[in-house]
Amino acid sequence: MKNVITIVAIVAISISSYAQKTLESYEPVLNSTLEKSIKVSYEKGYVIEEVKPNIYVLTDGIWQSAAIVTSDGVVLIDAPESFGQKIEKAVKEVTNEPIRTLVYTHGHSDHIGGSQYLSNLKDLEIISQTGVADFLREKNDSRRLIPTRTFEGALVLKKGSKQIYLSNHMNYHSNEGDLFVSVPQDKFLMVIDVLAPGYVPFKNLDLSNNVHNYLKVFDQILAYDFDVFIGGHLTGIGTKDDVLLNKAYVNDLYETVKRIHSSTNMLEVMSAAAEKIGWNNKYLLFDTFLNKVIEDSYKEIKSRWISQLAGVDVFTKSHISTMLNYVRWDD
Numbered sequence: 001m002k003n004v005i006t007i008v009a010i011v012a013i014s015i016s017s018y019a020q021k022t023l024e025s026y027e028p029v030l031n032s033t034l035e036k037s038i039k040v041s042y043e044k045g046y047v048i049e050e051v052k053p054n055i056y057v058l059t060d061g062i063w064q065s066a067a068i069v070t071s072d073g074v075v076l077i078d079a080p081e082s083f084g085q086k087i088e089k090a091v092k093e094v095t096n097e098p099i100r101t102l103v104y105t106h107g108h109s110d111h112i113g114g115s116q117y118l119s120n121l122k123d124l125e126i127i128s129q130t131g132v133a134d135f136l137r138e139k140n141d142s143r144r145l146i147p148t149r150t151f152e153g154a155l156v157l158k159k160g161s162k163q164i165y166l167s168n169h170m171n172y173h174s175n176e177g178d179l180f181v182s183v184p185q186d187k188f189l190m191v192i193d194v195l196a197p198g199y200v201p202f203k204n205l206d207l208s209n210n211v212h213n214y215l216k217v218f219d220q221i222l223a224y225d226f227d228v229f230i231g232g233h234l235t236g237i238g239t240k241d242d243v244l245l246n247k248a249y250v251n252d253l254y255e256t257v258k259r260i261h262s263s264t265n266m267l268e269v270m271s272a273a274a275e276k277i278g279w280n281n282k283y284l285l286f287d288t289f290l291n292k293v294i295e296d297s298y299k300e301i302k303s304r305w306i307s308q309l310a311g312v313d314v315f316t317k318s319h320i321s322t323m324l325n326y327v328r329w330d331d
Ligand SMILES: [Zn+2]
Pocket: 106, 108, 111, 173, 174, 193
């Protein structure tokens, strides 16, 4: 009995130390990444910071929105669900102008689900692309207010002395519509869910529903004249260099996965596995091949990027897996 207890105790200790070791063995966030991050007081829960004259970024440390203050009211770009309740308070810290306009960059609830807390605002105009509004009407989700004004392609909002350009170049992330928001006179650009400055993209190439378009979005961003880039997540304020670095990372992913996929012999890998388990479990055998491509690609990518961008050991395998789906079935 004592032996059994000892064995159980040893197993329990090794499981818990394994779990601990796993979390602790991840690379810490790079100093260069932390240096460009806005500090958020977790007691207050948000920060509102001026990044250009009368253009503010709001963040709770994980999501970002923007407030453009004009003499014709505040134009809010997105209303993340996580800090939606604090948006009005935050804006009041920097201006007495009321929030008159809300723009949805896309339909995802994490970026616009905070609109529910703005339903009390009088005559709030909510602008989105037609496809996003159609989707939201169909979803009938009380967190996401229905747009009051829609457009297709592009729209220029003239508010006070600011001209705010809303443009859809293609859908690189969501199915219903993705917007670029720019204020050319201030060299300000906001493109949500492509990259987070200082980090590799979020999981699975920022959850892109269209990798073919996602690969092209970096050049479309770089065609703009900007020196402040807002990506919608975490707290970093980006520049052109951040976009260039992420573009190089994503191109490296594409080239590496494509090369390793085409040079890995599928039948050879499956046959080696079949010697152990037979040929009945075709899913498992095929997955063995996919996993070998992922692991071999990861070794290379990790060595080249671990000291350049944060989060390589968290999300790069998911990027490779998403890229492999594209390379094998779409490219
Ligand atoms: Zn999204």
